[in-house]
Amino acid sequence: MDPKLIRNFSIIAHIDHGKSTLADRMLEMTGAVDKRDMRAQILDDMDLERERGITIKARAVTIWHTFKGQKYQLNLIDTPGHVDFNYEVEKSLQACEGALLLVDASQGVEAQTVANAYLAIESDLEILPVLNKIDLAHARPEEVAEEIENSLGIDATNALAVSAKTGQGVTAVLDALIEKVPHPEGRVDEPLRALIFDAIYDEFRGIIVYIRVVNGTIEEKRNYHMLGTDKVYEASEIGRFTPKMSRTKVLGAGEVGYFISNIKALGDVRVGDTISLHKGPKVEMLPGYRPPSHMVYADFYPTNTGDFEQLREALETLKLSDSSLDFAPVTSEALGFGFRCGFLGLLHMEIIQQRLEREHDQDLIQTAPTVNYKIQLFNGEIEEIQSPGQLPDPDKYERIMEPISRVTIMVPSEYIGAVMQITVDHRGDYVRQEYLSATRVQLVYDIPMAELIFDYYDKLKSATRGYGTMNYELRAYEAGDLVKLRILVNGKEVDALSSVVHRDHAERRGRSAITKLRKEIPRHMFEIPIQAAIGGKIIARETIKALRKDVTAKCYGGDVTRKRKLLEKQKEGKRRMRSVGNVDIPQKAFLAVLGSSEDDK
């Protein structure tokens, strides 16, 4: 395949702005998928993706489009739209020369779109603005084009107007991709260099490696060297996604597809690595990716202490297809052995947790997410902690520094006041404000990351009736007046329930946490005091009253089996909780330190 006839592109869009619909339409109109095989959102094949309407894993598909009598190969590399998946976005963009910036013509530019568009600009991609949903009565394409120009500095005067739903304007987009996106620069006769931009594990075929050939040619039956991991594998199958896997035996410079070699060792494939010919000419590695930055940490413990090794295997398998996941063994006094995991954000955390439960059948106890703190000791040394439990006593360190994020919020201007109020509540500092158009404004604040993960996003969503969108990036670590909020259940400190909070918020947060614990922990046959403490000082207390009546009135010969089974079932339900001391604590309770309680509002 002549690289001049290839175009590689991705689509940058906010959730619900129609990316998957546009992709579906392109597949259908280019004949990649029969109309009768068409199911909505064909690219999102992970159950969770369909449910949530977001794209988690980058996917690739090859389509063919004829322009001015010439047939071209277009490779669409799908990218996720959520800020948590910026890392995935970067990987996808690395494999492209162009990007469609898809914006809903009625909603306008959203914060995450801007963030991803900047990633594309940094990667020197050709960006084509596309306004979607122009068939809607309340579409305002001129205004939205202005927003694109004001927020990104991209000329949007010639933005393409489409309706992904009806297919209107989609052919023009395909034409524009060929006309405006540069073709790949590599040549097929050069020494091979291919970029690994994704990988998934298939039980039967081993690891399926997603590649973009940058230079040269890759073909079956030859041995290839993965430069980063220094492993050699023979290519047993080479092909492309159409969107089904279809074998081509060979891929040339500029092409996108897959590589299979029945690889079972999960550590052997690293996304971002470069593939070259084994014993071939020496080549330079392709520029590596920026390592993912973990914003959020949480601990996972198996519900049954014996399942620790199974949890490790499950995490290793997930890490293969999601290299941004990080984990290390950890021990909790209350919960035993588990793993501390680093995530890109809250959504990422939630998805990993759900994938562990659904795809790997793991029963988990998850602690409330926390951020990475830096502790400056008296000798000037800096220690990092990713869990409140690790925080030493106050007399052991000079100060605590917490990550501060720069948060960009886009809202209709009538919500400015509401946003300001919740931001002040979350220890936010005003940075600047810019009008994107007459009705939409961009607000920039510095907010401690801990406040963002506490409940800022939920509060923002409800205060702006869902119109506010935000994006954040780590700006700096700053010293703060932070204290460890300890939680005692039945007189025993439960390390997995403690949190780091600002001194001014400690009492309110402490009360909120124990109020929620009181609701989540079931009554036992004895009274359970729950206390929140700062150091040795109890700042709030609640009591779970003892269960006083739990008795079957009638139990005769005919009932014994049925009543016994009922009691056994109730007991089984308790087994899904973790027993700390002699108190059974359900999974949900471990998240009690997160978010404010109902009575707190």
Added chain:
Amino acid sequence: MDAVQSAPPGTALYVHLPFCAAKCTYCDFFSLPAAGQDLDGVLEALLAEARMRAPQQPRTVFLGGGTPSLYPAPAIARWLDALDDLIGWRESATEVTAECNPESLDAHKAEALLEAGIQRLSIGFQTLDPKRLELFGRVHTPAMSFAAFQNARSAGCERLSVDLIYAAPDQSDEDWRRELETVLLLAPDHLSAYNLTIEPGTAFARWHARGDVQSLEEEVELAQFHSARDLCRQAGLHAYEISNYARPGQECRHNIGYWQNAQYVGIGPSAVSKVGNRRFGNPRSIEPWKRPVLRGESAAEWGEELDGPARLGETWWLGLRLGVGLSAVEARERARWSPLDGEPDRAEATAEELLGQGLLERDGERFRLSERGLPLADGVGRRFLAP
């Protein structure tokens, strides 16, 4: 499904007579309104089943249901004669009970039952409140309950029991105490007082799900539970089980067998048997029970045989319902299982632990529920059960 198993002579016999005048709204036993049903056919099939597997010389016999007193006196008498021909119960049984409802226990019926060899009558009063009787779907008045009681006494019944239900929707503790005091004035020999339980599949469960009836607050139910214990004790009836009270010597021996995890044979639809270590039950339906037994085959549709440790746990759970409780040695004997030499008895360890938590108390070798543990009997029982 299960082969016919024979129980040793002396084993307790339960007979399920499934028909009632009407279905009560709280009841989840297998019972059917009698209208249009083949009452005699069931008696015939019961005899066929008894021929197959009723124990010889049972020590106790219990006619339950349903409403056994609903049958005409001669029919019951003839049936009991035939049963005696088969297993000689008249000679062996020291306790023969029949459950009765007020609408079907007139003077003649009471006399005939005692004449036929029944020694103990248990009358379902349930409540003395006319509105509540209606809510419960009962077809008698409070006056009929008193009359039935009097009929039984006049016929010479010396072992007379009354069934009551408390903690009904909107019932106050004062209300319950008044009702119970009235019943105790009759001087029954035995009393069963049941906290109303909303069982799945009953009319009550539907009303409850719709929000038409509400359960009482835990504290109110608990107060009524304690009222029952206090008033019965004052009247000379001691609490020998969670819901059962008796004058000394008037305890229901048949039922005590259930709580001691002893063997029993149950015949009739839905009846359960425990023979050896195996428990098995008949279908909760007339025809699927009747057809095989008339052919001389077992009607059992389910069965279970627990392993030793599970039997031991079950024995503790059941045994702690009794006022006298049980000892670790008794539990192992009843369960017919002991840990291997050198292995600890985990059930006994659990009992010790509960003792430490104040949920059990000890009397010599025996453990029993403490005052606080009593209303938490299920929570305590769960600790002994699998998993």
